[in-house]
Amino acid sequence: MKNPQQANPAGLARRDMLKLSGLTLGGLAANGAMGARVRAAAGDPTQQYSYFDSLDEFVLGTPLEPDEMRITFLGSTIPPTARRVQQMMSVFVEVGNAKGKSDSFVFDCGAGVVANYGAMGIPFSKMDKVFITHLHGDHMSDLTHIYCFGPSQDRKSPLYVFSHGNSTVANPTGSPQAYDDGVVAYCENLRKAMRWHTESFSFLSTGYQSYVRPTKESWGLPVDPVPVGDDNASDGYAMIPIELDWTKRGDVEGDNVAYNNPETGVKVTHFPVIHCRKGSIGFKLEWNGLSMIYTGDTKPETNFINQAINGGKGIDVMVHEMIVPAEVWAMKTLGLSEPGSGSVWEAALRTATSVQNSSHTPQGAFGYLLSQISPRPRLAVATHFPVADDTVASALASVQTHCPDMQQGKDITWSFDRMVIRVNATEIKQLRANVSDFTYCPAPSSVHADISTPKYCTADGQSDPYAQLDRSTEILSTEEGGQETYRKDGY
Numbered sequence: 001m002k003n004p005q006q007a008n009p010a011g012l013a014r015r016d017m018l019k020l021s022g023l024t025l026g027g028l029a030a031n032g033a034m035g036a037r038v039r040a041a042a043g044d045p046t047q048q049y050s051y052f053d054s055l056d057e058f059v060l061g062t063p064l065e066p067d068e069m070r071i072t073f074l075g076s077t078i079p080p081t082a083r084r085v086q087q088m089m090s091v092f093v094e095v096g097n098a099k100g101k102s103d104s105f106v107f108d109c110g111a112g113v114v115a116n117y118g119a120m121g122i123p124f125s126k127m128d129k130v131f132i133t134h135l136h137g138d139h140m141s142d143l144t145h146i147y148c149f150g151p152s153q154d155r156k157s158p159l160y161v162f163s164h165g166n167s168t169v170a171n172p173t174g175s176p177q178a179y180d181d182g183v184v185a186y187c188e189n190l191r192k193a194m195r196w197h198t199e200s201f202s203f204l205s206t207g208y209q210s211y212v213r214p215t216k217e218s219w220g221l222p223v224d225p226v227p228v229g230d231d232n233a234s235d236g237y238a239m240i241p242i243e244l245d246w247t248k249r250g251d252v253e254g255d256n257v258a259y260n261n262p263e264t265g266v267k268v269t270h271f272p273v274i275h276c277r278k279g280s281i282g283f284k285l286e287w288n289g290l291s292m293i294y295t296g297d298t299k300p301e302t303n304f305i306n307q308a309i310n311g312g313k314g315i316d317v318m319v320h321e322m323i324v325p326a327e328v329w330a331m332k333t334l335g336l337s338e339p340g341s342g343s344v345w346e347a348a349l350r351t352a353t354s355v356q357n358s359s360h361t362p363q364g365a366f367g368y369l370l371s372q373i374s375p376r377p378r379l380a381v382a383t384h385f386p387v388a389d390d391t392v393a394s395a396l397a398s399v400q401t402h403c404p405d406m407q408q409g410k411d412i413t414w415s416f417d418r419m420v421i422r423v424n425a426t427e428i429k430q431l432r433a434n435v436s437d438f439t440y441c442p443a444p445s446s447v448h449a450d451i452s453t454p455k456y457c458t459a460d461g462q463s464d465p466y467a468q469l470d471r472s473t474e475i476l477s478t479e480e481g482g483q484e485t486y487r488k489d490g491y
């Protein structure tokens with residue numbers, strides 16, 4: 001019998017897998033010596049991802065076709081190290097107006113992703129519904145920015161945050177018996193923590209009068225949309241948690257619906273996955289006969305398989321996480337070109353192995369999952385994965401041991417930041433967006449004529465930028481009475 005530590009189902013030893021992927025060709029071919037430490041230098045070809053350049057360009061601002069579902073990656077890798085080319089997780093999904101009205105969704109918003117949203121020209125007004133698979137920092141830390149700066153731009157309406165309820169995991173040190181660790185407590189605490197920010201920015205208008213508040217019925221929500229804290233329920237600084245029962249998976253029709261909007265035709269459901277601590281969920285979005293699943297982080301498990309089989313209909317796009325082998329992860333983080341030795345190596349390997357065991361889907365398991373889904377997704381996308389020519393080659397080899405016919409680019413692909421996937425009933429196109437590093441924040445896409453009176457305003461209801469200031473030490477412009485100081489118009 002094969003030793004599972006040494007061989008995969010195709011009978012390839014670990015050493016062969018590494019060689020196949022080109023990960024350690026140099027070291028192993030020379031003499032197999034362990035322990036040589038070669039810091040990956042800038043420009044190292046194993047740190048490139050040439051597939052990116054092989055894709056056609058997505059032209060920024062391309063309007064959505066009525067029958068198009070568009071999936072854009074704004075963040076795509078695993079922590080702790082955000083890479084210059086890959087921020088933490090975020091997937092933006094937009095649908096066309098084939099069912100009446102277009103709609104848009106942010107799935108996770110980890111650290112660094114707002115720079116990519118800006119570069120892609122995605123305005124805050126389209127980022128008003130954020131679905132968070134689990135409350136790990138790499139999936140929610142840029143919510144702070146989205147919340148704080150939406151109302152000073154064009155999201156002058158509440159921020160809706162969909163995520164799991166309390167984990168109910170027992171606290172091993174006793175008191176409290178279990179923590180409030182779900183989305184309601186998260187939003188309550190974030191809202192409180194942002195008080196100085198939100199007051200200070202409330203010299204600007206943060207709402208508009210004709211905003212139509214959604215209801216539990218109009219958006220098909222599991223709960224009434226009620227803001228935390230004392231904000232007006234139509235205001236841009238209202239934060240509205242939509243708590244989802246993470247144990248539900250549709251066993252009773254409709255028990256796992258997060259959002260079901262008849263006006264846009266989009267339905268989002270959720271299902272439990274296995275990741276780090278109870279509570280983590282995956283999402284499925286269905287619209288106009290198209291569907292996509294985003295699992296967030298998870299170990300390989302069966303709920304996802306059932307959701308992807310989708311009652312025999314299958315799904316169009318599967319976005320599922322994948323982790324590099326612990327040994328490869330340790331090599332990459334230590335800057336080694338081959339497996340190492342010694343206490344530092346052992347410690348890195350132990351940590352990587354432990355993270356995989358608590359939380360993630362190994363490459364081969366991703367292939368196994370695919371082998372269990374019939375009909376297969378039209379496109380499988382591996383995400384939460386540090387892409388480079390060597391890591392992807394290794395991962396593809398692992399997937400192909402279970403699904404030999406899977407080809408990169410056609411049936412399977414690996415996500416990277418600013419990758420755009422355009423989906424309709426007949427075609428799925430993968431594109432890459434080239435953006436400027438110097439892009440300005442996108443111009444507001446919706447400007448309201450009936451903006452509400454700012455909280456800090458003058459007697460005649462105008463914005464009062466001075467209302468919250470102590471100006472006693474201010475140096476005034478010449479026009480304001482300063483003695484030959486500076487021009488008021490800024491020049």
Ligand SMILES: [Zn+2]
Nearest residue numbers: 134136275297
């Ligand atoms: Zn996580």
Ligand SMILES: [Zn+2]
Nearest residue numbers: 136138297384
């Ligand atoms: Zn994660």
